[in-house]
Amino acid sequence: MPLLQPLRRLSDTVNQVAIVICVACVLIMLGISFTAFLYKLATGSTLSWTYSLARLFLPWIGFLSMTISLRYGEHVAMTLLVRSLPRALLKLAAALCLVVIGLFGALLLWYGWDYFVGASQVYMVSDRIQIPGKFTAIVVPVSGAILLLHLVQGFALLEHFIDDESAIDELIETVDTAAVDTEERA
Template sequence: MSILHALRRLSDSVNQVAIVLCIGCILVMLSISFTAFLYKLFTGSTLSWTYSLARLFLPWIGFLSMTISLRYGEHVAMTLLVRSLPKLMVQVAAGFCLAVIGLFGLMLIWYGWGYFTNATQVYMVSDQIRIPSKFTAVVVPVSGVIMLLHLVHGFALLEHFIDERDMVDELIDTNDGESRS
């Protein structure tokens, strides 16, 4: 197995973990909000810590979903403009795009690590619940590492290299195979 193939498999595995973490963060946020709703419904008073605790998961959802969307080619792309260019220019534009994504990932790591190491505050969610700000700060460099890892997929990350006809044929073949089983 080549190292590039192994890195691509690692990228796909990390992406699956990121998806599970995002879903987990959303479920935790919903659980906290639902708990606050039920408490208010049954007691008439509010829990002061629910909103503060729930919003601590937003950076995780935002940064991890950014890496997930990158992996599936759902990031900002000027597909119409790029597809109107000659093939050589498309490859140059794609290379430039991947370089910018790589630079952004490096900046997330570089500045995010400084942000993480200097995060010394503690979020006072309530008198009993105290969460270090490192909990939310660590997602910045982690997302940079994930973005750089996803770059091993190369041009496959870019939407303008996806042939819609091939994708539709693949989906039809997949659905036909599932219906026969």
């Protein structure tokens, strides 16, 4: 499948961009909060706009970090249940999990786009700082598209389901082989 490799590289690149954006959002939030703290120390009064402005970055952090965690296989999983399944059912459960993730990504994209298009409110951070609602609404369909893009990674997204089992099997085989080698030497 020659198309999968470029899509997987694109998925990795998009994931790196999402990481940079999340880090930037956290740093901006910290910068805003630190500015408010310093202003309070220096003047004794508070800046009214800092809390409102800082919280506008939370949807970006939440939605993009969801896509990042999916890419690294750190999403919520029922690992104990899955590990107790036979190998064939394990693959079926993993495939079903990918289908559900794909459905969730498609719903985020579909309904998120409608949400973005219909976002007409303006966040009044202060008298002079007004931010369109589209700034936070766009992250919903973007994160849905990223989730769908990450599906090209296939079972690698569910790495902890499959690789742990094979790693355990390899360890057992290594121990068994070492025990046989030790018995043969004796």
